[in-house]
Amino acid sequence: MRNKLLVSISVVTLxxxxxxxxxxxxxxxxxLIDDVNELIPDPEIVxxxxxxxxxxxxxxxxxxxVHPGVIFDHSVLVTPTIPEEPPVPPGDDDxxxxxxxxxxxxxxxxxILEKICxxxxxxxxxxxxxxxxxxxxxxxxxDDGTDDGDEPTDEPTDEPTDEPTDEPTDEPTDxxxxxxxxxxxxxxxxxxxxxxxxGSGIDEPRPGNPNFTG
Amino acid sequence: xxxxxxTTVTSTTGTSTSGRSTVAAVALLLALLASACNPFxxxxxxxxxxxxxxxxxxxxxxxxxxxxTRAVVTDDHIVIYDSPxxxxxxxxxxxxxxxxxRVMLVEAMAGDWIQVRLPTRPNHRLGxxxxxxxxxxxxxxxxxxxxxxxxxxxxSGDEVVAQATVAVxxxxxxxxxxxxxxxxxLETPNPHGAYGPYALGLSGYSETLSEFAGGNGQIGIxxxxxPGSLGQAVSHGCIRLPNEVATWLADVLPLGTPVHIV
Numbered sequence: 001m002r003n004k005l006l007v008s009i010s011v012v013t014l015x016x017x018x019x020x021x022x023x024x025x026x027x028x029x030x031x032l033i034d035d036v037n038e039l040i041p042d043p044e045i046v047x048x049x050x051x052x053x054x055x056x057x058x059x060x061x062x063x064x065x066v067h068p069g070v071i072f073d074h075s076v077l078v079t080p081t082i083p084e085e086p087p088v089p090p091g092d093d094d095x096x097x098x099x100x101x102x103x104x105x106x107x108x109x110x111x112i113l114e115k116i117c118x119x120x121x122x123x124x125x126x127x128x129x130x131x132x133x134x135x136x137x138x139x140x141x142x143d144d145g146t147d148d149g150d151e152p153t154d155e156p157t158d159e160p161t162d163e164p165t166d167e168p169t170d171e172p173t174d175x176x177x178x179x180x181x182x183x184x185x186x187x188x189x190x191x192x193x194x195x196x197x198x199g200s201g202i203d204e205p206r207p208g209n210p211n212f213t214g
Numbered sequence: 215x216x217x218x219x220x221t222t223v224t225s226t227t228g229t230s231t232s233g234r235s236t237v238a239a240v241a242l243l244l245a246l247l248a249s250a251c252n253p254f255x256x257x258x259x260x261x262x263x264x265x266x267x268x269x270x271x272x273x274x275x276x277x278x279x280x281x282x283t284r285a286v287v288t289d290d291h292i293v294i295y296d297s298p299x300x301x302x303x304x305x306x307x308x309x310x311x312x313x314x315x316r317v318m319l320v321e322a323m324a325g326d327w328i329q330v331r332l333p334t335r336p337n338h339r340l341g342x343x344x345x346x347x348x349x350x351x352x353x354x355x356x357x358x359x360x361x362x363x364x365x366x367x368x369x370s371g372d373e374v375v376a377q378a379t380v381a382v383x384x385x386x387x388x389x390x391x392x393x394x395x396x397x398x399x400l401e402t403p404n405p406h407g408a409y410g411p412y413a414l415g416l417s418g419y420s421e422t423l424s425e426f427a428g429g430n431g432q433i434g435i436x437x438x439x440x441p442g443s444l445g446q447a448v449s450h451g452c453i454r455l456p457n458e459v460a461t462w463l464a465d466v467l468p469l470g471t472p473v474h475i476v
Binding site for chain 2: 212
């Protein structure tokens with residue numbers, strides 16, 4: 001019984017001391033908190049820090065998504081770019097090596113996709129996968145269809161190539177013909193100068209083809 | 215009769231081309247008349263070498279020697295009236311068909327009006343122009359052409375400065391007679407052609423040919439590629455003369471120089 005009493009007393013004592021220490025500790029905490037509040041004037045700074053960090057993360061994500069879609073966009077963009085700028089000599093560029101530097105990179109891409117992508121698609125497709133393509137070499141016994149398939153591919157390629165080639169050729173030719181009458185006009189001015197000389201020069205003989213009664 | 219250089223034009227505005235013309239005239243006259251004070255007297259040697267010998271000219275004493283006056287059109291056209299303050303006869307371009315400034319020989323002056331000889335058909339037609347539309351200048355040399363004698367004589371003042379034998383029109387296409395004047399001085403494209411190196415257009419027209427060689431029958435004084443025709447009546451109305459003389463006349467005779475054909 002004594003032991004139980006001793007134990008209970010000790011327990012009570014411990015509890016009492018614990019309560020006292022706990023109370024004193026609470027008082028110290030309260031004092032420390034007050035001190036902290038006094039030392040930190042702007043508690044909002046702590047709040048702003050976590051907000052700015054997650055923002056830059058979503059930006060780089062859409063970039064990789066754009067690239068795979070470019071392939072489909074070019075197949076659509078190729079058609080409008082051809083009539084928009086026929087004077088661009090892209091067809092000549094393939095033949096003439098020095099001209100490409102003058103072209104915009106965008107046009108080069110369009111041209112490359114225009115000429116290279118269609119055959120690339122045919123290559124990628126397994127033979128016979130496109131039954132509507134008579135020019136598919138994989139179709140057995142479709143020899144004529146192979147030629148037909150090449151014709152539509154060559155026609156649009158030749159048309160834009162010929163147009164820009166003819167246009168710049170005609171322009172300098174016209175300019176040359178325009179230059180020709182210039183010296184003729186100058187000759188007329190010379191005659192006027194002769195007349196101008198002549199308030200006192202009217203008596204000077206002037207070139208002429210007489211038609212008098214010989 | 216002594217010789218002296220020609221003073222071609224005495225302008226009311228002080229304009230004169232006498233300098234170069236005087237030098238040219240002196241040079242040629244020295245060649246023509248070096249040993250002959252009287253060119254009509256017939257230094258046959260000189261005249262025979264330079265120009266065909268001219269027959270005697272009985273009408274020499276009656277040469278027109280008075281100074282003449284020319285009216286130079288100052289605008290791009292000139293209105294011709296039948297009388298002072300009268301009706302309009304016609305309007306002429308300020309330049310001839312050859313592009314030469316329009317010049318007309320003055321016959322009379324009356325106040326602000328000037329009577330001129332018209333360079334149009336019919337021959338010898340007169341008209342009046344406003345003095346404000348022209349510039350008046352004095353022309354000293356005078357040309358006398360004797361059809362019968364087939365001579366051309368240049369007179370300055372009262373002195374004969376040159377004479378040459380010429381070819382004139384045939385009986386079928388005679389050279390018209392009367393007073394005309396120089397309207398054009400042309401350097402031909404072919405000095406060895408039928409007109410020679412120079413041709414002077416006159417204000418007169420053939421009375422038998424309404425057109426000739428694409429022209430309107432205007433008569434002229436010009437050189438020739440047929441020197442053997444000089445002294446004869448072989449032309450269609452023009453006066454042919456040696457190419458050297460044609461060159462000299464083109465140099466010394468101003469526009470408006472009177473040409474009396476008798």
